[in-house]
Amino acid sequence: MNQPSPTTWPDLHNHVSTLLVTADTAVIFFNAGHVILDANDKARQWFGEIFPQQTRLQDAWLDELGLQLVDRGLHNLTLNALLSRQVPDSYVGLSLANQTRWAQWHVLATIHQQEPCQALVLTDVSELMQSFHALQQHAEDADTRDFATRLYNRRYALERLEQMHLHAKRYQSPFAIAMVDIDHFKRINDTYGHSYGDEVLERLASVIQKSFRETDLCARFGGEEFLILMPETEINAAIFSLDRLRQQISELKWAQMQRPVTISSGVVRWQINKSVEQLVFLVDQRLGTAKKAGRNQVCGDLF
The missing domain is CATH 3.30.70.270 (Reverse transcriptase/Diguanylate cyclase domain)
Structure with a gap:
């Protein structure tokens, strides 16, 4: 399989740069060792100022924040499984400030500070999920x-x-x-x-x-x-x-x-x-x- 040519990086970078200014999208940049390089304002709003160099995206990081990842079926997920794409792109729940915020997540290849890296992109879809759950509950109620x-x-x-x-x-x-x-x-x-x-x-x-x-x-x-x-x-x-x-x-x-x-x-x-x-x-x-x-x-x- 042909490797992507370097000319594709700017397009991906522009795509992530657009996401950085989207109000409902949190972006965390990390390298191949899962070390956090940077994060946008939304990510800092969700997770706090916890992005020094050498902080790693791993389950211990979630434990430190007191967070738990779950899928729509409310099954526990591991961050490592998500980052390594063992779980398909999907919706995850983040326990934030005593409430669950639903986010659609993706892992994208990009460039940050002129270095190839990856970006964990979390788009807040809580209102959409609440509407979905309301419709689902309405359908269940109609049946029972x-x-x-x-x-x-x-x-x-x-x-x-x-x-x-x-x-x-x-x-x-x-x-x-x-x-x-x-x-x-x-x-x-x-x-x-x-x-x-x-x-x-x-x-x-x-x-x-x-x-x-x-x-x-x-x-x-x-x-x-x-x-x-x-x-x-x-x-x-x-x-x-x-x-x-x-x-x-x-x-x-x-x-x-x-x-x-x-x-x-x-x-x-x-x-x-x-x-x-x-x-x-x-x-x-x-x-x-x-x-x-x-x-x-x-x-x-x-x-």
Whole structure:
């Protein structure tokens, strides 16, 4: 393979010189031994005044700065691997000032102070990556979230229930399932309109979400029904949590309604000899019992 002729150096030098004055680009010049020769203002802003002669671009340098390199998959990277091109040009995260700044990096051949060298070029793309992550999160939410309430949707809840069922069978780790239904919701829609009914749904969904632990899963199961999965929870504790939720909701004040909104709930404990479908059927039965008994109550099997 023919080596690049010396006449190509000025063009590369001009290219890097242009990058030097770009506000979002940090450039660090280094020689074949990875000794830092110079850096532009952006690099000094990111990394501080740590560019004396003989400072080497190596993992110890990152450790000294308290920095960590990660790729978009949040896998740790080594600086030596990047500089030796063992990893393709890509996006890396730099932990700077207690936040992660995303940069697109390249290693370019150039001339600095009339000597051939290389330049590590880091272009800040944090805003672009944030937009990308926001779009990615939006796509994931569309697949797993209910649009109206922002709770998880039925499909995702059933997937998680299947996973919890398999985990419980393997480790004998109990969990509880609750089904919640808004009492007389059709009457609310018929009297005040579907828009107001949607407001009721959204407000109750928010109360439900805040009433349970982060490890619990709250989902809109369909219509005015909600499914709640409570890992590592015995039936008595689950019934107590649902009754506390029932009380909270019954005490809410509503602008257009004089009477309170109430809920009915059914609760069951995981049983090793029951399938997921049977567990859902059982919790729906308990919910039906609570409604037949007069609504605004919780039905479960105490142990």
